[in-house]
Amino acid sequence: xxxIENVSRVFAARKGMFGSTPGVRALHEVSLSVRKxxxxxxxxxxxxxxxxxxxxxxxxxxxxxGRILFEGEDMARLSPAALRALRAKVQIVxxxxxxxxxPRMSVHDIVTxxxxxxxxxxxxxxxxxxxxxxxxxxxVGLGPQHLYRHPHEFSGGQRQRICIARALAPGPSLVLLxxxxxxxxxxxxxxxxxLLIELQQRLGLTYFFISHDLGVIxxxxxxxxxxxxxxxxxxxxxxxxxxxxxxxYTRSLLAAxxxxxxxxxxx
Amino acid sequence: xxxxxxxxxxxxSMHSFEGAAxxxxxxSLSVEKRQIWGLVGETxxxxxxxxxxxxxLVRTPPAEYTGGQILMDGTDVLGLSEPQxxxxxxxxxxxxxxxPTTNLNPAFRIGTQLIDVALAAAKHDPAILGLEPGAGRRAxxxxxxxxxxAMLTEVGIPAAESRLDDYPHQFSGGMRQRVLIAMALIxxxxxxxAxxxxxxxxxxxxxxxxxLLKQMVATHDMGVVLITHxxxxxxxxxxxxxxxYAGTIVEKGPIEAVLADPxxxxxxxxxxxxxxxxxxxxxLQGLAGAVxxxxxxxxxxxxxxxxxxxRPSCLEGPPPVHTRAPGHAVACPVVExxxxx
Numbered sequence: 203x204x205x206i207e208n209v210s211r212v213f214a215a216r217k218g219m220f221g222s223t224p225g226v227r228a229l230h231e232v233s234l235s236v237r238k239x240x241x242x243x244x245x246x247x248x249x250x251x252x253x254x255x256x257x258x259x260x261x262x263x264x265x266x267x268g269r270i271l272f273e274g275e276d277m278a279r280l281s282p283a284a285l286r287a288l289r290a291k292v293q294i295v296x297x298x299x300x301x302x303x304x305p306r307m308s309v310h311d312i313v314t315x316x317x318x319x320x321x322x323x324x325x326x327x328x329x330x331x332x333x334x335x336x337x338x339x340x341x342v343g344l345g346p347q348h349l350y351r352h353p354h355e356f357s358g359g360q361r362q363r364i365c366i367a368r369a370l371a372p373g374p375s376l377v378l379l380x381x382x383x384x385x386x387x388x389x390x391x392x393x394x395x396x397l398l399i400e401l402q403q404r405l406g407l408t409y410f411f412i413s414h415d416l417g418v419i420x421x422x423x424x425x426x427x428x429x430x431x432x433x434x435x436x437x438x439x440x441x442x443x444x445x446x447x448x449x450x451y452t453r454s455l456l457a458a459x460x461x462x463x464x465x466x467x468x469x
Numbered sequence: 470x471x472x473x474x475x476x477x478x479x480x481x482s483m484h485s486f487e488g489a490a491x492x493x494x495x496x497s498l499s500v501e502k503r504q505i506w507g508l509v510g511e512t513x514x515x516x517x518x519x520x521x522x523x524x525x526l527v528r529t530p531p532a533e534y535t536g537g538q539i540l541m542d543g544t545d546v547l548g549l550s551e552p553q554x555x556x557x558x559x560x561x562x563x564x565x566x567x568x569p570t571t572n573l574n575p576a577f578r579i580g581t582q583l584i585d586v587a588l589a590a591a592k593h594d595p596a597i598l599g600l601e602p603g604a605g606r607r608a609x610x611x612x613x614x615x616x617x618x619a620m621l622t623e624v625g626i627p628a629a630e631s632r633l634d635d636y637p638h639q640f641s642g643g644m645r646q647r648v649l650i651a652m653a654l655i656x657x658x659x660x661x662x663a664x665x666x667x668x669x670x671x672x673x674x675x676x677x678x679x680x681l682l683k684q685m686v687a688t689h690d691m692g693v694v695l696i697t698h699x700x701x702x703x704x705x706x707x708x709x710x711x712x713x714y715a716g717t718i719v720e721k722g723p724i725e726a727v728l729a730d731p732x733x734x735x736x737x738x739x740x741x742x743x744x745x746x747x748x749x750x751x752x753l754q755g756l757a758g759a760v761x762x763x764x765x766x767x768x769x770x771x772x773x774x775x776x777x778x779x780r781p782s783c784l785e786g787p788p789p790v791h792t793r794a795p796g797h798a799v800a801c802p803v804v805e806x807x808x809x810x
Contacts, residue, residue, distance in 0.1 A: 247671040248642075357759065358512075387511040387698060392742040393755030400751075414671060417701070421744035421753060444746075458676035460701025462745045463728055 203408050204236040204259065204376060209268035211254055211432075228254040230432045231268070236376070241402065241409040243423030243440065245416060245455075251432040252412050256378055259410070260294060261285065272376070290320040290372035297381035299361035303353040309364055310335055310349040316371040324372060338367040341404075343397060359390035363397065370401070378410045383418060395422055416459050420444055428452055471543045473692040474500040474523060474660050479537035481518060481716075484530055490763040492518055494716045494771075495537070495787065500660065500692040505683070507703030507724070508696045509739070510713035513760060516696045519713070520662045522546075523694070524562045525554050541660070556593045559586065563653030567665035569645035573637040579648050580633030583617035583655060584610065590656030597657060620651040623688075624681060643674035647681065654685060661685075664696045679706045700743060704728060709796075712736045715761050715771040717787075722797030732799040734776045770801070778803045 209232045215225040229251050236242040246252045257263040258270060261277050270277050272288060280288060293316070296302040303312060313335040317326055326334060336346040342363040353361055362382060369377055379398070383391040399422065402409060413419050419426055420440055427437035428451060436449040447453045481493035493515045500506050508516045521527050523539055525546055539546040541561060549557065558564075566572050574582060588609060591598045598604075598612035614633070621629035624647040637645060646666060653661060663682065667675035683706060686693055695707060703710050704724065711721035712735065720733040731737050741754040758775035761767050767774055769784040776783070780803060788800045799805075 247673065388700070388739060388742040389511065389756035391755075392744075392753040395744070396751060396753060396755060416672065417744040420746070421748060421750060455673060458673040460672075460675075460699065460705045462747070463700050463704045463740060463743055 203238040203273060204234075204410070205271040206232055206234040206255075206259070207269050207271070208233055209255070209258055209265045209270060211251075211258060211263070212266045228432050229258070229265070232429070232432070232434055233268075234427055234434065234437065236408060236410055237425075238375075238408055239402075239406055240424040241411055241422050243419040243426040244410065244412045244429060245414060245419055245426060246429035247414060249431075250429045252429060253380070254432075255429070256294070256380055256410075256412060259378065260292060261289075287320075287323050290316075290323045291374050292376045292378070293369035293372065293374040294378040294380060295362070295365050295369045295382045298385050299358055299365050300385070302365055303361055305353050308350050308352055309339070309344075312353075312364060313338055313367050313371055316368060320372040334371070335367075338370055339364075341370070341401065342367045343393075357390075358386050359394060362386065362394050366394075366397070366401070370405070374407070376408045376410065378412070380412045381414070382411075384413065384415060391418070398422065416444075416455070428455065471540070472499040472501050473542065474498070474694070475538075475540040476519070476523075477538045477540065479519070479522065479539060480535040481515075481522065481527070482533050482535050484533065485764070488764045489533075491766055492532075492716050492763055493522075494766070496713075496716070496718055498694075498711055498718065498721070500694060502659070502690055502692050503686060504709055505686055505693040505695055505707045507700075507707035507710040508694055508713060509698060509700055509703055509710060511698060511739075511760065513715075514713040515716040516698075516713050517664055520564075520664050520694055520696050523660070523662055524558050524564055525549075526564075559653075559658065560590055560593050560656045561658050562660050562662060563656065563658035564662045564664065565646070565649050565653050565666050567668050569642055569649055569669065570637070572649055573645060575637050578634050578636055579640070580614070580617060583620065583633070583648070583652055584613045586652050587613035587616050587655050594656075597655075616655060617651075620655050621648070624648075624651045624654075624685075625677075626651075641674075642670055643678060646670065646674075646678055650678075650681065650685065654689065657689065659691060661691055661693045662696070663693060665698070666695070667702060668697070668699075675702070676705070682706065700739065712739065715766065716763060717771055717800065719772065719801065720797075720799045722794070726794050726797040730793070730797070732793050732797075732804050733772075733801045734778050734804065735772045778807060 209229055211229040213226040213228055216223050232255060244252055258265050314331040317324055317331045336349060339345055339348055344363055383394050386394060401407060411423055423440050426440050426443050428435045430451050435451040447456055476496055476498045479493050479496040482489040483492050496519055508519060510516050518527060534547055595602050598609060598616060600608060600612050617633060618629045626632055626644060626647055667678050697703060707724050710724050710727050711718050714735045720727060720736045731740055738756045742756060744753055761771055761774060769786050770788040773779040773783040789802055790798050790800045791805060793799050
């Protein structure tokens with residue numbers, strides 16, 4: 203479904219008023235393939251290139267070399283109109299549900315906006331968009347009674363549900379989840395993770411799940427890749443990677459993980 | 470023996486336009502030397518306010534202490550004057566916070582900032598610098614500089630002497646947190662309050678900082694209150710744990726006892742929400758319902774509205790605290806009955 207082939211991204215050296223910054227090799231020969239219907243996890247520390255890679259997939263940034271194929275098509279070769287149509291198929295949920303919702307828009311406007319942008323692809327009229335927004339809210343565990351409220355009236359977990367509804371609005375097949383639960387409390391995180399699992403089963407979605415929380419990755423992902431300083435250090439089935447890590451980096455990362463709470467207690 | 474820190478039945482209200490929110494209702498916690506207490510709970514449960522209260526950094530008003538005591542080595546912090554508090558902060562209580570970036574002044578070299586703290590602490594206790602009383606300004610400054618270097622070395626900053634002249638932006642997040650730990654410990658406090666010290670850090674750096682904290686407890690004979698929402702961090706670091714919910718401590722005790730035998734329904738729910746190794750996909754259990762409104766809190770047990778075991782008697786009054794095992798206290802009478810039935 204998503205093929206990333208030898209993608210590199212180099213941010214060029216710059217000379218500015220306060221001296222020059224050297225070039226940064228943010229991604230180096232990254233190759234990944236995400237299968238249809240799976241949850242693929244990308245794990246890395248801050249500054250390892252997770253977000254840069256996400257930006258390449260969304261085509262918000264252009265790789266220095268390499269290519270990204272979505273459903274067999276090279277994104278760089280698409281016409282602007284075709285790219286726009288394709289963007290309906292690839293959506294994202296961000297980390298901070300407080301910062302990623304416009305406080306001046308109602309939930310209705312937030313959720314229908316992507317449908318308005320992609321109206322050429324979706325072909326929904328105003329009434330249909332409102333109906334679909336209400337359906338989406340129910341799908342994520344809210345309801346039509348929430349349509350005309352504003353983001354400040356919701357808790358963090360509810361806001362993240364709104365973000366998920368917005369991402370689902372244009373009918374994507376691939377959803378990028380950029381640390382979707384790291385701003386939430388554990389009990390709320392559990393609810394959101396279960397919602398994501400349920401939505402995946404119901405809608406046949408493919409997830410590209412970015413996180414630095416290995417526990418969350420282990421819970422939700424079928425396969426995982428570890429990125430360190432712009433290079434993929436290891437990738438494979440989640441279970442295998444956690445049970446029998448092959449690279450030293452993976453081993454050191456697993457060793458740094460807080461222990462299972464139950465195991466400390468000797469249960 | 471008097472405890473290092475003894476919080477007794479602390480009540481704190483926050484005045485707002487809608488009324489007074491009872492943000493802490495009867496918090497009791499006693500910390501001794503060499504103990505690391507994990508204070509856990511979800512956003513808004515009062516764990517940070519408990520920590521801030523110890524150094525009396527909660528602004529009054531809007532806050533108001535409506536009852537209880539905070540005893541530091543036997544003296545009630547709530548009765549001290551502001552100058553007395555200033556002598557206590559940094560000297561007897563050190564604090565570190567979540568975001569190591571915003572807690573250092575970007576415009577000053579870290580050496581300057583550390584030396585300032587050392588000199589300020591020395592005003593109250595000249596012994597910190599290892600000088601005779603009445604030593605000259607220059608001697609004090611040189612001694613403070615030496616102390617700063619020693620502290621930085623101790624918290625694991627290589628080439629400490631040359632790094633004194635660096636600015637905060639020249640350090641990574643983990644290194645900044647080390648600088649802040651050095652700064653908090655420079656006045657040799659008996660108690661350290663660490664408020665989410667690793668939340669902004671990567672797991673590998675987090676593990677290093679937590680190991681450092683444990684070392685510091687051993688070498689300096691301190692007590693620590695580690696505030697966090699991550700039970701994994703508590704399991705990794707603490708000797709004791711107190712679980713907070715809506716301004717009350719619902720369960721507390723030695724770490725092994727509480728994790729092996731979590732008794733309060735809220736503690737159990739919290740543990741079930743963690744994606745541990747053994748949890749299969751889709752089996753994680755969230756906690757239904759929402760945190761209660763603290764302006765009009767539910768009568769009786771504050772967890773009752775979300776509790777599976779709740780019965781009418783739970784709403785009648787504050788739940789009695791009973792001792793489950795030595796040192797392991799639980800504010801829920803129902804669990805005991807259910808388990809003995």
